[in-house]
Amino acid sequence: MTESVVDGVDGLAYREFDGERRLATRGSPVYGEPTDGVWRLWDARRSKLAAAVERGLGPGLTADAGVLYLGAAAGTTVSHVADVAGPTYAVEFAPGPLGDLVAAAEERPRLFPLLKDARRPATYAGIVEAEVDVLVQDVATRGQADVALRNRRFLADDGRLLLALKARSEDVTREPAAVFEDALERLSSDYEVLATERLDPLHADHLAVLARPRE
Amino acid sequence: MEGAWFAELDPADPEAAASAVRESRRDGPADWPGLAVERGVVADREAYYDALHAATTAAARAAVAEHERADDRRLVEAVRALDDTERVANELAERVAEWAGDTASDGGAEAVVRTVVDRESEDELDRRLVGLAERAAGLYAERDELRATVERVAPTVAPNLAALAGPVLAARLTALAGDLESLARMPAGTVQVLGAENALFAHLRGHAPSPKHGVIYTHEYVRGTDPEERGSAARALAGKLAIAARIDHYAGDRRPELERDLDERIARVRERTADGETEEEP
Numbered sequence: 473m474t475e476s477v478v479d480g481v482d483g484l485a486y487r488e489f490d491g492e493r494r495l496a497t498r499g500s501p502v503y504g505e506p507t508d509g510v511w512r513l514w515d516a517r518r519s520k521l522a523a524a525v526e527r528g529l530g531p532g533l534t535a536d537a538g539v540l541y542l543g544a545a546a547g548t549t550v551s552h553v554a555d556v557a558g559p560t561y562a563v564e565f566a567p568g569p570l571g572d573l574v575a576a577a578e579e580r581p582r583l584f585p586l587l588k589d590a591r592r593p594a595t596y597a598g599i600v601e602a603e604v605d606v607l608v609q610d611v612a613t614r615g616q617a618d619v620a621l622r623n624r625r626f627l628a629d630d631g632r633l634l635l636a637l638k639a640r641s642e643d644v645t646r647e648p649a650a651v652f653e654d655a656l657e658r659l660s661s662d663y664e665v666l667a668t669e670r671l672d673p674l675h676a677d678h679l680a681v682l683a684r685p686r687e
Numbered sequence: 688m689e690g691a692w693f694a695e696l697d698p699a700d701p702e703a704a705a706s707a708v709r710e711s712r713r714d715g716p717a718d719w720p721g722l723a724v725e726r727g728v729v730a731d732r733e734a735y736y737d738a739l740h741a742a743t744t745a746a747a748r749a750a751v752a753e754h755e756r757a758d759d760r761r762l763v764e765a766v767r768a769l770d771d772t773e774r775v776a777n778e779l780a781e782r783v784a785e786w787a788g789d790t791a792s793d794g795g796a797e798a799v800v801r802t803v804v805d806r807e808s809e810d811e812l813d814r815r816l817v818g819l820a821e822r823a824a825g826l827y828a829e830r831d832e833l834r835a836t837v838e839r840v841a842p843t844v845a846p847n848l849a850a851l852a853g854p855v856l857a858a859r860l861t862a863l864a865g866d867l868e869s870l871a872r873m874p875a876g877t878v879q880v881l882g883a884e885n886a887l888f889a890h891l892r893g894h895a896p897s898p899k900h901g902v903i904y905t906h907e908y909v910r911g912t913d914p915e916e917r918g919s920a921a922r923a924l925a926g927k928l929a930i931a932a933r934i935d936h937y938a939g940d941r942r943p944e945l946e947r948d949l950d951e952r953i954a955r956v957r958e959r960t961a962d963g964e965t966e967e968e969p
Binding site: 559565566567568570571573574577578581582583584585586587589594595596597598599600601602603612625626 | 717720736739743744746748750753754938940
């Protein structure tokens, strides 16, 4: 048995790659990642969300879950999300990497690429549906907690936020632990933090935060 | 329904849908798939998502195409062409001035060209002189067009760099580095002496002082600073320009705080000469 389904979700499983048990999703390859039949490796070294899922911080990516993904970049991670989940809205601010994101979306009819600024949800509230089940945020900008607060409006009351906090985006001179503490404090006005996990050494100075919205 | 991307269009028209996706504004989300079905815009949720997929990918593709059109390599060619046309125009204009026997005119050779083109030509040699002056004048006009284009395009290619350096200097720095990515990878000290390669190599061979600045000398913050403090001003400017290039290449968004930081740094550098102090940078 080389396969074990994660959280009972079809399309997300641990598979054997080069003799190692690794996370994988079912879908067409996007960035030259190793494949095994219909499965393709979801590398925790490249993807903060994969690292968070491997450490038990899965935000509930199920086959019918609506997902809003902030900071999609070239689509490496969001392509795996779309393999697993339902309608997936991928917000990215920079036009540079958008070409690769569009290429990933072409193969995935429920992945919607959006060139938008995650700090300005009003520019995509007319497109992204209300009550998504999962909000994933991986934006390298100052004020990451504020971005999560502003995007609370899209999340269902029983939904989950998975936030990859990058200390260096907030303040390169401060101790990451202090930066994380401040961000969690700000987050707590609208979110209840369920779990946190440092992603070192795979992703230096990153904290994965799993949270749910407060009523 | 107000602000919904599909509110005012036929979802079968992909171009209208793509621009609606790019321009939509609205405070809060709603159950768009449900509303679209309810309104009879689409038959069912699956059809809604198909239409949304077509519209969002078309909008994203259009944005990518726009970005590529505003590409840094073409800007580099434009600014090189600007310098080429000016150099060639000056060369022809000097010939015109010498031929016309008018080398002392105010405003240099370019001004001479403008007076010569209006001359009546009395013989064949005169006709050739006027013809040459017309060519030079045409090149000067082309140079002006190229400069206007560089000024317009540079802020879309490198918004922060263009804001800090001015569009033409931003384009020149990019050209000297080769492209925006190469500039973004350069340490600030290299940016500081870009365009002063001869002086730098003379220094490295050990028979000249290290150059304080390269092409950034044309920036008001260097040229307008007291010579005593010019090296500090050049270092401060180059540091911010290197950061701006990195943001432009890797992120692409505008960061107005960079200009504020630079203004403050330069103000502090200039205060020192105002106070008559010459303390070193911390």
